[in-house]
Amino acid sequence: MYTLSNRLKMFSIILMVLGALGIGYGFLTAPKTIQDVEALEKAEAHHGGGHEAAGHEATPAHEAHEASAETTPAAAEAHHDEVATEEAHAEHTTAVVTDTAHAEHAAATDTLAVAHAAEVAAPAHHKVAEKHETAVDAHAEHQEHLEHVLHQLQNKPWAALYVACIFFLLITMGVLAFYGIQWVAQAGWSPVLFRVMEGITAYLPVGSVIFFIFLLICGLDLFHSNHLFPWMVEGITDPKSEHYDALVAGKSGYLNFGFWIIRAAVFLAGWNLYRFFARKTSLKQDEAPAGDNFNYKKLFKGSAGFLVFFIVSESIMSWDWIMSLDPHWFSTLFGWYVFASFFVSGITTICMVTLYLKSKGLLEYVNTSHIHDLAKFMFGISVFWTYLWFSQFMLIWYANIPEEVTYFITRINDYTVPFWGAVVMNFVFPILILVNTDFKRVTWILVIAGSIILCGHYVDFFNMIMPATVGKNWFIGISEVSSVLFFLGLFLLVIFNALTKAPLLPKGNPFIEESKHFHY
Structure with a gap:
C-alpha cells in the first residue's frame, strides 16, 4: 500500500495556496474601466515609446x-x-x-x-x-478600441484560469481513454499499471465540478467581466442589434447556452460514470475467487461502450470548449488534434507517476520493459500530434481562405514564440530524446522528456485559447503561473491520495501474471 508522505502533501497544499493568491491578485489588478485602460496605455507609451x-x-x-x-x-x-x-x-x-x-x-x-x-x-x-x-x-472609434482592449485585459485572468483548468482535466481524460483501450485490447503488458491509471483518473470528478462551474460562470456572465466566448454576447443573433453577427446567427441552433451547457453536462457525467464503474468493477475483480472473470468481462464490455461514447463526445467537446472561442473559424481535423495533445499528455503523466512510485521502492513488478512501452507511446503519439498539426496548418495555409488562414496568421504574428515553441517542445525534443531505444529505459532522460512534453502541450492549449480571448494583450504573468500552480497542487494531492485507497497491484486481473513477467 502506498502512503502519502507529509512532504508531498505539504508541497501540494503550498502550490494551491500560492496559486490561489496569485489568481486572486490577477483578478484584483485587472482593469475595471476604460479610464484604467487609458492610464495603462499612457504609462506604457511613456515607458515603452508609444502604443x-x-x-x-x-x-x-x-x-x-x-x-x-x-x-x-x-x-x-x-x-x-x-x-x-x-x-x-x-x-x-x-x-x-x-x-x-x-x-x-x-x-x-x-x-x-x-x-x-x-x-x-x-x-x-x-x-x-x-x-x-x-x-x-x-x-467614437477610439472609445470602441479602448472598450475592446478593456474586454481583452479583463479576459486575461479568466483565460489563464481556463487554460490550466481544461488542461489538467483533459490530462485525466487522456489517462482514462488509455485505460479503457488497455481493457478492450486485453493487453497483457499493462495490468501492473492499472492502479496508477485509476489513481490519476481520481482527479476527474474534482476537475469536472470545477470546470462545469467555470462554464456556468461564462454562460450566465455572473461577474460581468468575462467575454471568453464571443457567441454569448447579448444581441449577437439579433439583426437589429449593433452586435449582430450573421455567421454566428447561422450557428445559433447549435451554439446557444442551453444546448451547449446540456452537452457539457452529458459529456462530463458520462466520463465520470465510466470512471466510477471501472474503478468499482476493478476492485471487485480483486476480491473474486480464482477463475471467476465475471467482473473482468463486465469491465471489458463497459470499456468498449465507453470508447465509442468517448470518441464522439471528445470531438464535440473540442468544438464546444475550444473551437467556439473562434466562432468564425473551423477545422475538420480539430477534434483529432486536441485528442492527440491531451492523449500524449495523459500517457506522459502515467510514466512520470510510475517513475516517482518506483523511486519510492513501490511497484516492484514494474520493470524497464513497462517503462520502455510507455516511452514508445510517448514517442509515437508525439509524432501523431505533429502529423495532425502539420496537416491542419499546411492545408489551411496553402488554401489561403481568409476566414480560415486568419487563425494561423494571428498566432504566427502575435504569438510567434509560443506558436513555434510548441512545435519544438512537442516534436523536435521528443524525436531527439526518445528515438533512441536505450534512452526509453533511463529514468532521468524520461523525466526530462516528460517534463518538456507536458510543458509543450500546456503551451499548445495556451495557443489554442489565448489569441481568441486576449488578442495581442498576452504575456506569461502572475495569472498564468498561479493558475498552473493551483491546479498542479490540486492534481497531485487528489491523485496521490487516491493511490493510498487500494493496493497498487490488481491481483484479480486474469492477465496479471503475464504483466508481472513482461520482458523483451
Whole structure:
C-alpha cells in the first residue's frame, strides 16, 4: 500500500495556496474601466515609446482623433480672422461713403462686400464642420478600441484560469481513454499499471465540478467581466442589434447556452460514470475467487461502450470548449488534434507517476520493459500530434481562405514564440530524446522528456485559447503561473491520495501474471 508522505502533501497544499493568491491578485489588478485602460496605455507609451512598444498598436481612429484635436483650433482661429477682416472692410466702406448723392451706390457696395464675406467664410465653416465630424468619429472609434482592449485585459485572468483548468482535466481524460483501450485490447503488458491509471483518473470528478462551474460562470456572465466566448454576447443573433453577427446567427441552433451547457453536462457525467464503474468493477475483480472473470468481462464490455461514447463526445467537446472561442473559424481535423495533445499528455503523466512510485521502492513488478512501452507511446503519439498539426496548418495555409488562414496568421504574428515553441517542445525534443531505444529505459532522460512534453502541450492549449480571448494583450504573468500552480497542487494531492485507497497491484486481473513477467 502506498502512503502519502507529509512532504508531498505539504508541497501540494503550498502550490494551491500560492496559486490561489496569485489568481486572486490577477483578478484584483485587472482593469475595471476604460479610464484604467487609458492610464495603462499612457504609462506604457511613456515607458515603452508609444502604443506599439507597449503591445497596443495605435489605431487609425486614435491617430485621426489626435490629428483633429490639433488642427481644429487652428482652423477655428483662421475662420475668426477672416470674419474680422470682412467686418473691418464693411466699416471702412461705410465711413468713406458720406456723400448723400452716392448713398445708393454705397448701399450696393456694402451688399457686394457682405456677399463677398459670406462667400469667403462659407468654405471655412464647411471645413471646420468636416473636421469636427472627423474628430467625433475618431473619438467614437477610439472609445470602441479602448472598450475592446478593456474586454481583452479583463479576459486575461479568466483565460489563464481556463487554460490550466481544461488542461489538467483533459490530462485525466487522456489517462482514462488509455485505460479503457488497455481493457478492450486485453493487453497483457499493462495490468501492473492499472492502479496508477485509476489513481490519476481520481482527479476527474474534482476537475469536472470545477470546470462545469467555470462554464456556468461564462454562460450566465455572473461577474460581468468575462467575454471568453464571443457567441454569448447579448444581441449577437439579433439583426437589429449593433452586435449582430450573421455567421454566428447561422450557428445559433447549435451554439446557444442551453444546448451547449446540456452537452457539457452529458459529456462530463458520462466520463465520470465510466470512471466510477471501472474503478468499482476493478476492485471487485480483486476480491473474486480464482477463475471467476465475471467482473473482468463486465469491465471489458463497459470499456468498449465507453470508447465509442468517448470518441464522439471528445470531438464535440473540442468544438464546444475550444473551437467556439473562434466562432468564425473551423477545422475538420480539430477534434483529432486536441485528442492527440491531451492523449500524449495523459500517457506522459502515467510514466512520470510510475517513475516517482518506483523511486519510492513501490511497484516492484514494474520493470524497464513497462517503462520502455510507455516511452514508445510517448514517442509515437508525439509524432501523431505533429502529423495532425502539420496537416491542419499546411492545408489551411496553402488554401489561403481568409476566414480560415486568419487563425494561423494571428498566432504566427502575435504569438510567434509560443506558436513555434510548441512545435519544438512537442516534436523536435521528443524525436531527439526518445528515438533512441536505450534512452526509453533511463529514468532521468524520461523525466526530462516528460517534463518538456507536458510543458509543450500546456503551451499548445495556451495557443489554442489565448489569441481568441486576449488578442495581442498576452504575456506569461502572475495569472498564468498561479493558475498552473493551483491546479498542479490540486492534481497531485487528489491523485496521490487516491493511490493510498487500494493496493497498487490488481491481483484479480486474469492477465496479471503475464504483466508481472513482461520482458523483451
